[in-house]
Amino acid sequence: MSAFVLRRLLLVVPTVFMISVLTFVLSNLTPGDPAFAVASRRHGRPASHAEVVAVRHELGLDRAALPRYLHWAGGALRGDLGKSYSTQAPVRQELFRRVPHTLQLALPAMLLAMLLAIPAGVLAAMRRNRPVDQVMRVLSMAGACMPSFWLALLLIILFSVRLHLLPVAGRGGLDHLVLPVVTLAMAPAAILTRFTRSAMLEALGSSYVLTARAKGLNERRVVAKHALRNAVVPVVTSIGVNFGILLAGATVIETIFVWPGVGSLLVGAIQQRDYPTIEAFVLYAGVLFALLNLIVDVSYAFIDPRITAGSSV
């Protein structure tokens, strides 16, 4: 197990390196000149050629791509992620300031999604093709297909504008968490419901469940102890992926609810061609997904003793 974990941790480095190179290349190929963007923003109007040249020099954009990347990568290895082109503030400071804000939404959203989805998926599987199953399938399809921004605005109109029960946007007390968390939880809940249902159906149709029933075990025990335990492996995989997506920041939700997390940081950085911030975000997301995948893989061994960590890698 330790060797497996160590091997996977070491793999994070080349993975993140490749992602950062790809992002750097793609960012630099994106139409638009960050120097023009920065200079125009500073002056509040289209910047003149001289102003753009000056800013390009200030930001080091007049250097070739490779030295620029190496300079950034060298700094990143020392923990220096550079300065934001738009705010001139250290990127690391801004990124780390926002990660807890994203966690504030991601953790409760994931918990809510699991609390809704797993029982719903189990129930749907237990009542296969009955009305409750059909309702669950329609709701989960709707949840998966519904645009999150649309749901967000709908919930704001109902609970904030019409009923005055909850605030529209921004951070604050627990009431400020409700709408963004519920909105964020919908898509993963919908996906997890379907995953859970499929996995449970497969498990409920297996021979060991038939044996358990034949032995006279009550149904609750059959479902909870035998079927669910075997169905949970693919569900855990899906939880890991969805949690990673939430932790990487829900860009649309954070923008609508004015939640200063990493997602809204990325949106602003892309709009402003803020390369250092984009690169830092990619680094953060790359490491995050790599670690989450590792945790999920290791968890298999605990959930299902038949799986040895590393055996399927």
Added chain:
Amino acid sequence: MRSVRLPHRARSASVALAVVLSLVSAACSDKSTTATKATATTAAAANPNAELKVGFTEDQYVLNGPEASLAEYPLNANVIETLATMSPDYEVVPALAESWTLVPPNTWRFKLRQGVKFHDGTPLDAAAVKAGLFDRLAKMDGGSSLKAGPASAVVVDPSTIDFTPTVPNLRVPEQMVHPQYGVIAPGSDIGKKPVGTGPFRFVEYVPKERIVVDRNPDYWGPRAKVAKITFRFYPDASTRRLALESGEIDAAYEIPRDDVAGLKSKGFTIKNSSVGAYDALLVNQHGKQGFDILSDASVRQAVALGIDRKKLVTNVLDGLATTDQTIVAPNSLKPYTSTITGFPFDQAKAKSMLDAAGWVPGSDGIRAKGGKKLHLVLVSGFPAAEILRPIPAFVQSQLKEIGIDVAITERPDSDSYGAVMDAGDGDLFLEQGNQNDANPGFLPILLFYTGPGSGDPFSYQKLFGPGGKFDETLAPALTEANADTVRKIVANAMHQFVDVDVAAIPLAGVFRIYGLRKGVEGFVPHPAFLHVRWDTVSVSS
């Protein structure tokens, strides 16, 4: 498989459907509970201890370096003041400076207002202005647009300061009104805790969330009518509007046009400024092959004649604009605004001009000449394509009626739009521009002038600069001291630019739109949102 009855009752499909339908109908119903509550506050007296909550767009403060701008720009939180300010009519009005004179050839002497203190209690004097403004500007890129150098500012006496830009600049007072040129208390850090002289003092800043200011009890002018203002940032326009509707904020900047009627019907007040921005097509008359059709003046004129601006303003822009045909704010050119006549809507004349130029209608209605179709590419994206919709589609349909085929290219932001412009891959470039200072010649000189003193040309000048008579007409504005004469020069130059060279086809003059709940009084809408003042605003509880 045998189904199993569980202890919990399952929900029926009808219950689930009913839940979904009631959610949607409750959200979509047109109740006016907010208006009812809002109306009830109309008669209440103004509360001098009230807190005003204002919704702004995105937080774009710079927090570090010489360009740090917290509380200053783009959201002017009325903490820091300039030597002069700009009225809604684009007049330059004394602020921290009572008067100023030009000491030829290039020195501006400012006489400072007496009895003014910074929020930390230190007095405003010439030494403070030197340190807190001009020396700060000297550290900016190129010394900022004012062209300040390390030795530009000289203290004459405690209430008088001389400023000599590093290059001749006779428009200093008109430019000085920009909030970026505010005076901060010497030694204060504008990126962390801005200390100014304004009617409000800095209290708190939470990045991307809010900036809070409170009333300055020692302000040199009339005291603010509210005790505190919280400016909240809402990058999404829909959220900002909903925050106003829910009562989370009392006022909002930049209400989208589409939301105006809805807010009015719910009892909110909509305040429009005078024209502060323009929607215009910039014409690529120096295009490379494939984008050179508009090098023909008669085609340019036909395009200008073929667009019904009244219809655009009434039907597309919901009456929230004017048919002004200038890309300089009309009020900034007074009393010479009428020099620029623009083009009437005249399809018959447009068609006959195209006929005369050899563009013959084909079987599909699109004109052609020598086997080449009259096909134009319209690029939309400054500051963003979504702000300009559906103007491109309107222009496309209008020009089709006179036999011009228009393909629309949208760019999501100004940077990608700029990239297309740099490549010259368009015939018409649709922009919304605005003017933030009182110098009417600033943008024409910066963007389109290619004469002596213009520096290295960039994309605007290369594609749209007409040169010739335009440059000749505009050049004296660079060295003219008298502001009224500059207005006249610029008006004549814009007449050449718009009416003769057809280097730009202005479509509409755009208002700035602000939304207020009932009970918010005294707000004066400014055509440049950088200059909005909140000290005159009162709030009833």
